[in-house]
Amino acid sequence: MVDTCKQSYWIISSAILVAVVLFGLRWSSGVMKQGNALDEKYITVPIFAIINEGWTLKTAIDFEETKGPAMIWPYAFFGKMLGGSLNDLRLVSVWSSILALLVLSWIAVRSQVLGKQLFFISIGWLLIPYNLVFSELVMGEVSFLLLSLLSVAVFLWGIEHSIDKTRRFLAPLLYCIAIALALHSRIHVVALAGAICFTAFALEGKRSWPWWVASVLAGLLRIPLWLRWGGLVSPEYQALHGLGFRIESLAYLAAALVPFIGVFAVEGWRVAKSKVGIVCAFILGVGLVFFATPDLTVPEVIDYVNPTERFQGIVATFSLKFGSNATAVLALLAGIGLAGLVGLWHCKDKAKPVGLITFWSLAFGWMLYALTRGFVFDRFLLTWAFLLPIVWYRVLPKWLLIPQYIALAVIAAMLCNTWL
Numbered sequence: 001m002v003d004t005c006k007q008s009y010w011i012i013s014s015a016i017l018v019a020v021v022l023f024g025l026r027w028s029s030g031v032m033k034q035g036n037a038l039d040e041k042y043i044t045v046p047i048f049a050i051i052n053e054g055w056t057l058k059t060a061i062d063f064e065e066t067k068g069p070a071m072i073w074p075y076a077f078f079g080k081m082l083g084g085s086l087n088d089l090r091l092v093s094v095w096s097s098i099l100a101l102l103v104l105s106w107i108a109v110r111s112q113v114l115g116k117q118l119f120f121i122s123i124g125w126l127l128i129p130y131n132l133v134f135s136e137l138v139m140g141e142v143s144f145l146l147l148s149l150l151s152v153a154v155f156l157w158g159i160e161h162s163i164d165k166t167r168r169f170l171a172p173l174l175y176c177i178a179i180a181l182a183l184h185s186r187i188h189v190v191a192l193a194g195a196i197c198f199t200a201f202a203l204e205g206k207r208s209w210p211w212w213v214a215s216v217l218a219g220l221l222r223i224p225l226w227l228r229w230g231g232l233v234s235p236e237y238q239a240l241h242g243l244g245f246r247i248e249s250l251a252y253l254a255a256a257l258v259p260f261i262g263v264f265a266v267e268g269w270r271v272a273k274s275k276v277g278i279v280c281a282f283i284l285g286v287g288l289v290f291f292a293t294p295d296l297t298v299p300e301v302i303d304y305v306n307p308t309e310r311f312q313g314i315v316a317t318f319s320l321k322f323g324s325n326a327t328a329v330l331a332l333l334a335g336i337g338l339a340g341l342v343g344l345w346h347c348k349d350k351a352k353p354v355g356l357i358t359f360w361s362l363a364f365g366w367m368l369y370a371l372t373r374g375f376v377f378d379r380f381l382l383t384w385a386f387l388l389p390i391v392w393y394r395v396l397p398k399w400l401l402i403p404q405y406i407a408l409a410v411i412a413a414m415l416c417n418t419w420l
Contacts, residue, residue, distance in 0.1 A: 010115050011105040014122035018101045021126055022094045022135055029420040031136050032087050037419050040138045043067065044089060047138070050076035051084045061228065064236040067140040068225065070184035074143060089138045096142045097135035100386075101125050103149040108390045110156055111354050117393065120401075124389025127408035129259045129314060130379045133415045140186055141379065145386045147182035148192055151175055152357060152387065155196050155211065159203060159353075168210065176214035180221045187232055188383040191368055193218065195360030195384075199353050239308060244373030247292035252311045253366050254285045255330050256378040257337030259314060259411060260385045261344050261362065263404045265336055267396055268343020281342040285334035293327055294376075296320055313378025314411060341366070344391070351394035358387045 026032060036044065046063030050072070053059050060069065075092050082088035101122055108121045126132050134141045158171025175196075182189040193215040200208035231238045269278055294311045296319065302308070315333055319326040341362060348355035361384035369376060392401060 007109045007114060007118075010118045011102060011109070014105050014118040015098055015102050017119060018122050018126060019098050021132075022097060025132070025416065025420065026090070026094060026136055029136070029416065031090070031420040036086070037137055038133075038139060040086070043071075043138055043140065044086065046072050047076045047079060047089060048084075051080045061225075062234075064234045066233045066237045066241055067186055068184040070147070070181045071140045071143055071186070075138060086138070090136060093135055093138060093142045096146050097125075097131070100142065100146040100149050103146065103153050104386070104389065107149065107153055107156060107354065107387070108393075110160070111351055111390050111394060113390060113393055120393045121389045123405065124392055124408075127405060127412055128382060128385055128388060129408065129411055130382050130415060132412045133419050134379075134382070136420055141382055144182060144185045144188070144383060147178055147185060148189060148383070148386060151178040151182060151189075151192065151196070152354075154178055155200070156353070158211075159200065172210035172214040175211065176218045179215060179218035183218055183222045184225065186383065187222075188365065188368075188380065190219070191365035191384050192357075192361050194364045195357045198360045199356045202356060203353060239374070240302070241372070241374040243371060245371060246309075246373055247288065247370065248294040248309075248311070249369035249372060249376045250366065251285075251288040251292050251334055252294040252315070252330075252376050253369055253378075253381065254288060254335075254337045255315045255319070255333035256313060256381055257340055257362070257366070258333050259378075259408065260381055260388060261340040262333075262336045263340065263392075263396065263400055264343035264347055265339035266343070267400055268340070268346040272343070272346040277342045277345070278339045281338040282335035285336070285338035286331045289327065289331035289334045294330070296326060296330075309374060309376070311376050314415075315378055347395045348391075351391045354387050354390050355395065358385070358391050361385075361387075 031037070043065060046059065046065050049059045049063065060073065063072065065072065075089050078092045078095075079089040082091055104125055105118050105121055108118060113121055126135075130141070131145075154171055154175045158167055158175065161167055179189060179193050182192075197208070197212050197215055200211040226232070229235060231242055233241045265278060265282075269275060272278060295309070296311055296316045298310055298312060299308070315330065319330045319333070322329045341359070344355070344359050344362070348359050351358075362381070365381070365384040369380075392404060396404060
């Protein structure tokens, strides 16, 4: 039996560690002295409109942004309470990240990561690609991850004592609310909802139906906003993000998986009884890039009128450094990325049920982009990778965990140097 008081102490301690790092970075870097970074010049427009003009139908619903009201409203509300400046809005991100770590730590305890081990989870949280930077800026990911983590936490709370009739009713209801809120932040939560439903079925079989119903109801609650906007995002941005069919997105995101789960290609190969799946996944990843090669050229101007695309992030930057060999490098990375995804499948039971949720989230999220058009960034994977700190710690032996953390620390340092 887990000592609740003792684990609460370690959860709070790990949160303090994250707070020290985030506030230390906020005060020691140049972020508080610089203007808009990354997408802040777009995201803050509707937020400042609410702060300066008040809450009206025009400012609160009919704004122009790719994010939904569940992201815009909290930043406007709490940002105004804190002062209403850009740096005040950034402070909302800092606190969202700290709260998200608290929820992640609670989930970690239920995954048998106890005591001092929780410090590895807090470090992993900071090192997930892009998360450290986004925790300092006004970006949609951090608040979205908080909602996603709450969805997972409620799910785990519900299945812990599935014979409790009250909990079996209350947990799916709370889960429905959390997923609906996340869906009104960004559409990426669809992959997480699918992952939770598949995990629920794997654990409970036919008795998992409340989670399926709750997910469907949460999806239906997004329809009114879809109808009002006329698409997945607000009208002005529909040339940049929308439904379609594009294999290039799968090819690029397969490569973008490498910093997140490429390490599982090694561990999966080590533990799998059959290597066929990993080999086939590697061949598929390489083949995808050569069959549908993403154009890594970044247009100088964003075209808001015509359907447009661009592929940007860690992987694109790395591949382009090889000049004419960029496609070959991207193909190799795509092979490793998909091999890592299959390797994660072979390792998932070491961190069950979190490992299962993580696998399906990443798998569904990756496949989801075959049905979209528009921009594809490496950072989109962060929206499905938030449980990886637990999976890394539970699954990877130290001789793989330490190099993984070192590699992630290098990436985090480079991103901080670029954007903060």
